[in-house]
Amino acid sequence: MKNLIIRRLQRAMLLVAILFPLSSADADSFVSNDAKLDYEVQGTGAAVFILHGGLTSREDLRLLIEHLAKNYQVVALDSREHGKSSNSTLQISYELMASDVQNLAAHLGLTDITVIGQSDGGITALTTALTKPALVARLILIGASFSHVIIPKASKEYLISTQWPIEMDRTNFPGKFLDDYLKGGRKMQDYQPWFGKLARMWTTSPNYTTEELGTVKAPTLVVNGDHEDVPLAHTTALFEALPNAQLFIVPGASHFLHTEKPELLHQAISRFLAE
Numbered sequence: 001m002k003n004l005i006i007r008r009l010q011r012a013m014l015l016v017a018i019l020f021p022l023s024s025a026d027a028d029s030f031v032s033n034d035a036k037l038d039y040e041v042q043g044t045g046a047a048v049f050i051l052h053g054g055l056t057s058r059e060d061l062r063l064l065i066e067h068l069a070k071n072y073q074v075v076a077l078d079s080r081e082h083g084k085s086s087n088s089t090l091q092i093s094y095e096l097m098a099s100d101v102q103n104l105a106a107h108l109g110l111t112d113i114t115v116i117g118q119s120d121g122g123i124t125a126l127t128t129a130l131t132k133p134a135l136v137a138r139l140i141l142i143g144a145s146f147s148h149v150i151i152p153k154a155s156k157e158y159l160i161s162t163q164w165p166i167e168m169d170r171t172n173f174p175g176k177f178l179d180d181y182l183k184g185g186r187k188m189q190d191y192q193p194w195f196g197k198l199a200r201m202w203t204t205s206p207n208y209t210t211e212e213l214g215t216v217k218a219p220t221l222v223v224n225g226d227h228e229d230v231p232l233a234h235t236t237a238l239f240e241a242l243p244n245a246q247l248f249i250v251p252g253a254s255h256f257l258h259t260e261k262p263e264l265l266h267q268a269i270s271r272f273l274a275e
Helices: 002-019 058-068 094-108 120-131 153-161 175-182 188-204 232-241 262-274
Strands: 026-032 035-042 047-051 073-077 113-118 136-142 220-225 245-250
Touching (some): 026 094, 035 058, 035 094, 047 058, 047 120, 058 113, 094 120, 113 120, 136 262, 153 188, 175 188, 220 232, 245 262
Parallel strands (some): 047 073, 047 113, 113 136, 136 220, 220 245
Antiparallel strands (some): 026 035, 035 073
């Protein structure tokens, strides 16, 4: 009877391994600018860094990570204050997160990297290209802005002044991102000051001019949904200011086009990287 139970358990474990294979990603961490950053490396080939949006973690871009890891060495990190990365005493900023990307590339011994970013990750990617142009070979910006002035005054006041309850609605903003917040062992009683640090960043930055964008030499793919939070006029201004850019507007998509239209996004990115 005991042997029968053991054999059944072994068969069950084998079936689980077949149906749910473990990721081949190697997860690790390193310290950068007063924060312990959690990241993973998956695949082989040219290095592609993937940066997620605000309030989320790298899991939000898991479909893109798995797709690109078939042909590239993908480096995906949880930004400081997000996911499994630690909080910091420093005020979070795009410049600080861009410095984290530079430090991680140096830590891994990588140069000439492609940087892909969605939302806040896109702004961080753009900041990396502006502050460390020799590092960035190619750039892909998804739902990114280059100036905080596009955020209406009422929206800024809402972000700065709203007091979030510990029991939040998990179907709406920002409650639907709580799982990512809690991954790093964070507590709900600390949510308000954490969100406040992000709100200060969102409502005061970035502050780039079209003249500054004109200094970005890396080939760039600008991606946006046709029903985006970022106005299409702002996206086209970004595209027109970058001297070596392509533009892809995803039909029927919003700020979350990476989960709404992943096949279209993956196809566009793969073609861009193959050029």
